[in-house]
Amino acid sequence: MPDLTTDETAIAAATAGDEHAFGRLTERYRHELHVHCYRMLGNFEDAEDVVQETLVRAWRARDRFAGTGFRAWLYKIATNAGLDVIRRRRRLVEKADSFAEVPWLQPYPDRLLDQAAPADGEPDAVVVARETIELAFLAAIQLLPAQQRAILILRDVADWSAKQTAELLDTTVAGVNSALQRARTTLRTRLPTRDEHTAGEPTEVERALLDRYIDAHQRGDAVGLTELVRDDIRITMPPRPWVYDGIPSIAPLLQAAFGGTLGDWLLVPTSANRQLAAANYLRAPDDEVYRAFKLDVFRFEAGQIAEITTFDNTLFDAFGLPQTMEKA
Known part of the structure; x- marks a missing residue:
């Protein structure tokens, strides 16, 4: 996923310790980070907590920002914070034959999906894509181990390259590709008739x-x-x-x-x-x-x-x- 063009002066001020500049800069990404975390966790409230934790971690680590893309840096922090939640709460289901087996599942308001455009203001098909936000998809990916889930979302939903994903998760390209293949196999098994659950705009x-x-x-x-x-x-x-x-x-x-x-x-x-x-x-x-x-x-x-x-x-x-x- 290519990084957005941002004001280098704003980034410099934010990472130098200007709290107001940091708040203004990170606010540009809050909505899309929230949707990203929601996809990982399937829970609206947990996603809010993870985004807040992301901003706290980013502020504390601001002097270690390497200047290679502020948006990608925030995604890395958010993804790892989400992985921490999955592992800590052991939120993995053995089967997802119905939503009853995913007790932490919560809905996501469409009105907030529409606010989750990236910082340049352009519509973001990734953020609002129906097939990656419907309840059936969210329940199915709860079957995946934490690392596989993150890789699937980054590669197939957020459209990150294997190299970008490997760098974000501190792993190898080969490891990313292997995990992605296993995750896709699981989803094909659990959502063999996915098109029936993804009917496009309501008629x-x-x-x-x-x-x-x-x-x-x-x-x-x-x-x-x-x-x-x-x-x-x-x-x-x-x-x-x-x-x-x-x-x-x-x-x-x-x-x-x-x-x-x-x-x-x-x-x-x-x-x-x-x-x-x-x-x-x-x-x-x-x-x-x-x-x-x-x-x-x-x-x-x-x-x-x-x-x-x-x-x-x-x-x-x-x-x-x-x-x-x-x-x-």
Whole structure:
């Protein structure tokens, strides 16, 4: 990945100890570093922590910057900080047949993906590429050992050369190529039908389907909702280890949601990981406002909802969503 042209004066001031200059310079790269770390970790909050750790490490090591590319230097620090997290928390799964097996998985707001352009302001296809940010891809790469995961992301996602990757990870070109081949083999095994999970921009049909889903959900229409989903619909709820496959299996969920004891629903369309999503608000029977409850991320197949991944309300602020709402 070629380094961006940056102001040499700003770099000199930042690495000489000017804290304000350092902050202004590193802020240019914060968003893209966050996406990079998120891809490695599959967790939005952990990515934030790693970016912060990256900036702390960079500040402490500023006098050792060799002047060979400030952006690449930050990526090296961020990648190694991410590897530390993976190894320390032992976040590696043996299989990823469903998102339930990746309990740390979190969604990424599309509105922040759109802010993650590099410092020259040009659109960055690497940062926003759908096929490298969708939940299926993120879950699959959690199968990879830490070093393989970093190499796959740097080579196949960030488009670094084998030489650049080897320098960043303090290894050899031969080692990079070998690890990349093993990582690609694992992904081909886990995502043999990857194209089915990467359908491009949401279609008007899919957007209309989401609107119908929201309408049925808000009206408590379980029958109408089941007409929108495939017979083999799958619902998972990371970090909970639950998997619901098929319409009969989700009947208890619908009964709990629409039975009247929880309250009334209000859903707001949004998007995460380049997939359509809906923020769910719930107004309890004794409450006057709707409160943030959960976030559903959808995958569609052949004009129906094929999969719903449900997350809690932890990241509503990151999605630019309020914690409470009133129904118009």
